[in-house]
Amino acid sequence: MADVSHEWSEEVERVVAGLLGGERSSTLHDLADEAGLDESWVERYWQLMGLPPSSPDATEYTREDAQALADLHELEVRENLDARTIASLVRSVGHSTERLSWWHFEALVDHVVRQQGLLDPDARRAVIRAMDRLAPVLERQLVHAWRRQTTALVTRMAEEFGDAAQDTASLRSGRDLPLPRAVGFADIVAFTRMTATMAPDDLANFIQAFETRARDIVTANGGRVVKTIGDALLFIADDVVTGARVALGLAKATEDELGVPGIAGRPVRVSLVWGRVLARFGDVFGPSVNLASRLTDQAEPSTVLLDEVTAHRLASNPHFALTTLEPREVPGLGTLTPVRLDFARD
Structure with missing residues (x-):
């Protein structure tokens, strides 16, 4: 039984490395150093993402994590974004992708149950094994959908608010x-x-x-x-x-x-x-x-x-x-x- 558990742990780690784009080799302190940020900023980021905090000695992070944090901080500085805005942007990504990944996973479990006749626990293990193989296509779909949805939003807002002659008196007064x-x-x-x-x-x-x-x-x-x-x-x-x-x-x-x-x-x-x-x-x-x-x-x-x-x-x-x-x-x-x-x- 112990051998089976060890084999499963190794298999899961292989899947995780595929999803993260590399091995988890950095602690939270290392991650902050690599991204050039304070540890408190990094801790707040993970909290806003809705992800559980790691213990100080745990090697949970990758170079891609450091790059993502550095990119966000660079945007914060360049655009002079305040803490409230950064918090809203990060929380929106965390909340939306948590629900999205859950939705994707459960849809795949349902597919395996129906197509292969497996019981639910066996179907979940099968989907876990397949996630690093499926992830690249799903990731590209996410980026593509975000671009199309944002384009549609920008287009609607441009049509609605493109007329500079709009009456904004009530908005300036704070009444509406x-x-x-x-x-x-x-x-x-x-x-x-x-x-x-x-x-x-x-x-x-x-x-x-x-x-x-x-x-x-x-x-x-x-x-x-x-x-x-x-x-x-x-x-x-x-x-x-x-x-x-x-x-x-x-x-x-x-x-x-x-x-x-x-x-x-x-x-x-x-x-x-x-x-x-x-x-x-x-x-x-x-x-x-x-x-x-x-x-x-x-x-x-x-x-x-x-x-x-x-x-x-x-x-x-x-x-x-x-x-x-x-x-x-x-x-x-x-x-x-x-x-x-x-x-x-x-």
């Missing part, structure tokens, strides 16, 4: 959040009841099918998914008409289109609110986000609810029909008068 956006939620009806008795494989397939197909609907209608939260999906759009099309696309999707079996009729309820938001940490914040979340709770299956302000912005559009509903008390928000959104009949 910076970004006007349509914000909405799509919530699976009866999610807890449906998933309570599902086997693990069925639950995984259910969640993956919903998230994938819902994202496709949002993207096809011109919106963007911010995140999924359990049984709900948060999306945004740059204008209220696009937001309305996204919301109705989700609400009117069938069980088959969304991959949500077991519900008579359409499986989601949706909200949409126009307002200003603050974008931070890959997320959006503001009163309109909170209002959209509460409106979703008030919606019936297959319907979209708006607040009155958002409904007013769509009132003159001939492609949409609006129905004002009875006022109701909503905990934390007081009395609301929801407006149901539909496509106009031809």
Whole structure:
């Protein structure tokens, strides 16, 4: 048994060396020296990355680690970035890549289980053995995706903020959040009841099918998914008409289109609110986000609810029909008068 454990340790170390681009030969002190940085700066970096600290004598680091730290510090000095900005940049990379690597790993485990008929523990060992072989392609995909997503973001922002004549008086006064956006939620009806008795494989397939197909609907209608939260999906759009099309696309999707079996009729309820938001940490914040979340709770299956302000912005559009509903008390928000959104009949 000891021999098997030793062989496995050697195999894992081979995989790790492949992933890191070389042997782990430096302590934290060595790493700081190689990067030309204070140890406290280096320790803070690893903390922000969400990686566990190493003991002082452990040889955990490589020359690539030192180069990455030196590059970041050079950027910090050249661009005069303050500690808050550096912390946000490093934390964003750590948080995103932690989730991404986990997602990749679990997708590969699922593939091995299905294709090779292995039990989950055996599939995980198989994926570990393969990771250094798979990593170069996945790494290139990550860099390519970052470039394309950043290009799309820069293009959108250039179109929105390229006009120097924009009225920025309210922003200068500090009264308004910076970004006007349509914000909405799509919530699976009866999610807890449906998933309570599902086997693990069925639950995984259910969640993956919903998230994938819902994202496709949002993207096809011109919106963007911010995140999924359990049984709900948060999306945004740059204008209220696009937001309305996204919301109705989700609400009117069938069980088959969304991959949500077991519900008579359409499986989601949706909200949409126009307002200003603050974008931070890959997320959006503001009163309109909170209002959209509460409106979703008030919606019936297959319907979209708006607040009155958002409904007013769509009132003159001939492609949409609006129905004002009875006022109701909503905990934390007081009395609301929801407006149901539909496509106009031809």
